[in-house]
Amino acid sequence: MITGDELQSRIRAMQALLKEQQLDGALFIFPIDVYYFSATRQNGALWMPVEGTPTLLIRKSYERARRESPLSDIRPFPSSREFPGVIPETATRIGMTFDVVPVQQRDYYARLLAGREFVDISPFNRQLRSVKSPAELEMLRRSGTSLSAVFAEVPQFLVAGMREIDLAAEFECRLRKAGSEGYVRMRAFNQELFQGLAVSTGGPSFGFFDGAVTGRGLSNASPHGASLEVVERNTPILLDYTGVFQGYITDMTRIFVMGDLDEELKHAFDVSLSIQEMLRASLKPGAICEELFLQAAEMAAQAGLKDNFMGMPGEQARFVGHGVGLELDEFPVLAQGFKMALQQGQTVAIEPKFVFPEKGVIGIENTFAVTAEGGDKLTELPDNIVFM
Known part of the structure; x- marks a missing residue:
């Protein structure tokens, strides 16, 4: 209200x-x-x-x-x-x-x-709307809490033999029952999103969506998100979803695995956590958005993962975080060329992710509020990979 x-x-x-x-x-x-x-x-x-x-x-x-x-x-x-x-x-x-x-x-x-x-x-x-009032921050925190609760239920329904679309449907059903409104509003022209995506075998694919992970989708008309492919064992299963409560959007990603993971993927996940922590600690008023992106990209390069950072080789997203609020693509953007300084009360979804064409997609995403002490996490759930 x-x-x-x-x-x-x-x-x-x-x-x-x-x-x-x-x-x-x-x-x-x-x-x-x-x-x-x-x-x-x-x-x-x-x-x-x-x-x-x-x-x-x-x-x-x-x-x-x-x-x-x-x-x-x-x-x-x-x-x-x-x-x-x-x-x-x-x-x-x-x-x-x-x-x-x-x-x-x-x-x-x-x-x-x-x-x-x-x-x-x-x-x-957009600059005015990017700075959230205490009342808005409280709505975003409630949104993050509700979204996190649905993510916590995934081990109850993720089973071998499911298709990506089955996993997405189960997650989305629970999200809707929790009260999520489903309208993922975006300001950018020609961008669209249906709540989120669940990808595994369909993860490493090219696509129009301006993000690190696209998924194959269900047709040429809907080339984003879950596909009809069966989720495989020993493959990262990425769930990247929004929660929309009272109009306010939070965004988060978690990784689930039935079995075990390739060592290169485990390494990439550890790097994504390190990048997220560097960015979280840096989410303070006055920090320059472009500089944060460049630091994240340099960390990926030093880890030997430059070509896999934030998308398919040749189609990598040039950002590592985006503002959220009433829309999914608000200011600020932790991106190359975005030289704006952060302000107290802005809210940012940080999402360092890596794409391996032959192995899958892996990474993390959480929504944070900018404070004098660094990012205040609004999507409270452990970040670790969930092995099943």
Whole structure:
């Protein structure tokens, strides 16, 4: 539950940024942005003036929006003719999140508000949302606890002869029964994810998804995640799943094995733990994201695993951690070229992983909060490989 005080804090922070950018206000039309500033995910738009009270315009459901949102000014969405009356004529420079707004929608509002200038506010909107309030951190911690509880149940249902899809279905069933909402929202264009993935024999494969592990999926139309292949003995079984509770996403990975593992895979797993610990200790305000990625990549190289780090050789992901919150791909990103400094209260999923085309995939992932003492682990479960 997002309180009125929490919402007002978010609105004041955004209004301060709008003022810095010399904007007269912002028009939010992307659903998760509207939710962040209104506490209701109904179909509509939010006009936020640089000063004063925002106006929430709802197409459907107006009645539910009124019950859910603490905002004082909630109206039915006006007709095209009436819409310009919502935004004062003095508001000539209007912010909009161009990273997610389709050109057709931008042009539509540009016609309604002829003569106004629309300015991209995507970077500082994402930066603002990346820093979590104490209430958000508590929701993320609860999300991590619930997700960890499902991971702890895996030895109860992982058995020889299962297909990857059977394992995924059992895990996802339990995750849903625990209350996970399933909407893994992503901001990046052309990325999509169905809760997570369970891969073993189908793990070492090429794929579109911007991550270290892809999986074969079920068809050319769904080339990500679990396949119809049977899980094999003496092979790493990687479960990489999200938990989505009250809209907030945590992300974690654990490795399970029926039998034993090749020594090279065990070595790679130990390296992944060492990289995770280095990054966890470094998750402090002021640390530069790119430098953390480069340190992780150097550790992989020194261990003789450069070509296996973060993906199939030739298609390696150029990051080792990503922000999480209401979306899976929030700021910050521990990535090459991302020179932003970490801030207190940001939340990051750290995922050092290694892919061996002939042997499988292995690694670890946990969600952490940035603190002055280093990363605070939100997905509390032992990191060790579970041998069965």
